[in-house]
Amino acid sequence: MTAAPVHILPADLAAWLDAHAEAIDANAQHDNHAGEIVPRLARAGLFRVGVAPALGGAGGTTVDAIEAIAAVARLSLASAFVFWGQRTFVEYLLQSDNAALRARWLPPLLAGERAGATGLSNAMKYLSAIEPLQMRAAPLDADATRFALDGALPWITNLRREGFLVAAAFDRHDGAPPAIFAVPHDAPGVTRGDDLDLIALRGSNTAALTLANTELDAGWQIAADTHAFLARARPAFLGLQCGMSIGLARRALESVDTSSPAVRAALADDAAALRRELDALTTRLYEGVTSGAFVAQPAAQFEVRIGLADVVAGAARLDVQAAGGRGYLRSPDAQRGANDTARRSREAAFVPIVTPTLVQLKNQLAQHRRGEAA
Template structure:
């Protein structure tokens, strides 16, 4: 089995996340906490986890990066969502054959000077034959060294207004496979919408992106063959995403453990069963990512992702049960806020966060459809 050490956040970062998790989740105009997430995660060295030292990283593996995301998700799922977007874009650069693109962008992404976003939800659904690509690349010369990029993506996280680069897949109509480009925010024709009006995770800089005849040359290619590249990158994409579920489930179960003796006794069996299931699924995830087995067996990773979402939902319900009626009380101003009120506010936030897990692309419905198709194919 893969051996992994739980990641411990620096005390100052953990304290900042705890203090501002509610504000980040319910982010409103004028609140600057969202803009601080990437720089603070970077100062803690989190984007360097799982990146080779020779490339400016801290060493370790993708599994270590998953654990780092889980550590952040224990405190704030919105911040972990941002972390996932940044670290996944970094992963694309690590797996790209475009050495020059990696050398140009990796240092600024690792240091948090620039934001990286993964606009590949549409591409992952395309890879699973769920929907066509929504972006198109038109070669502008015979050698296909320059392209005009057009299309729209309705939902991308970590599009920091201060500047970003986003990975997006583009269909080509010249017989070549779909191409994967890194698109900078300041390229002509790139338009970012206002932040989406989410019910939670509002500080994640999630917005829509439109490209209108954006011209880029081949130096911006992450991969010339998107399906082949994503088949290799998907285990890391989904694995890093699962870190959010792992951390949130752990924190919800810790909240149950911190409740009164009577409540702990009443919920002990359920909590123990969920903790055992969480540990089993986490071990399966780490083994499959570390060994590379999920490249050839994507269905096995889909099952883990679905299982983790189920554990998160059940853990959040236990969290609510442990909080009891206090979980329905709002803080009535700082002067009236007590530790108990703060704890139950966290419970309410975790319930909203848990409700988000099933709809992160690929959604549970999409994964279950893929599993059903896989089982039909096996039966045939």
């Protein structure tokens, strides 16, 4: 297939991201840029990419949305991480059978008036038999029209204090399959913790969430069967996530192109090899997402995600080599490009640990191969 065209950001958004990427990454507690990310991405129409016009979107495909996330990740991985959370929640509504929930909440999510957070990393690990569900739903009536929700999730991104919805999977107490609910920030019993003290991506509004006897009715249910829903949604979940790696790797490799002729000559072969691998993996990703092959063959997408993380690591190393000693300076007088190199190194260190982590994916691939061998 032909890859989607590279997404071009509006000039004003690109300039804002470029100017504030360092502050968003490292100094969230000392500025207010974190609260601006969702509204600015929304004004640029980015949450509407890959959403049908009939639903208020700009049209296009999931692949176009991945490219839009990659475009943001070129300039700020923290902002792309927020973008991924918002757009993934939108994807859950698009794939949900709950038309009323979609009609109510899709417009404010696309407009950036409400943040969408995916608390389904735990559920994705549950789907792969890595860990049990950490949330519980107890029906409050015989017809299971109302539920009491309890539990805690230690790490969720895009929990904007201005207001959010979070998707989470809940084990049912009545023997029914686990269900996925959209939980509003202002429901009784919902507590958002302080921002996690991250070493990077500090402006991503990442915090823990606790629910204590939070009562919601079935109208908030995204899916009645977590297994079936996540099997369908996982390719988009991981595909949109891969956009972060694609954009970061592209930008790190571009830094080699802007270095001195001697540096470019020394790193040219390594950079060319990484570009070929990046292009090949991106093509595989887009083919699998578009064809739907990853629904039945999740291991194939796991391999792409692992491969992209390896490319990011290699590209970040070349970025550091191209910057040389100036990339290790931290003074306010350090050159802007050097500061960007240091930030990209921090961003690259995050790629292997975003859920599902590379360790988890490699364990899943090993189990898959053992099953094939048996």
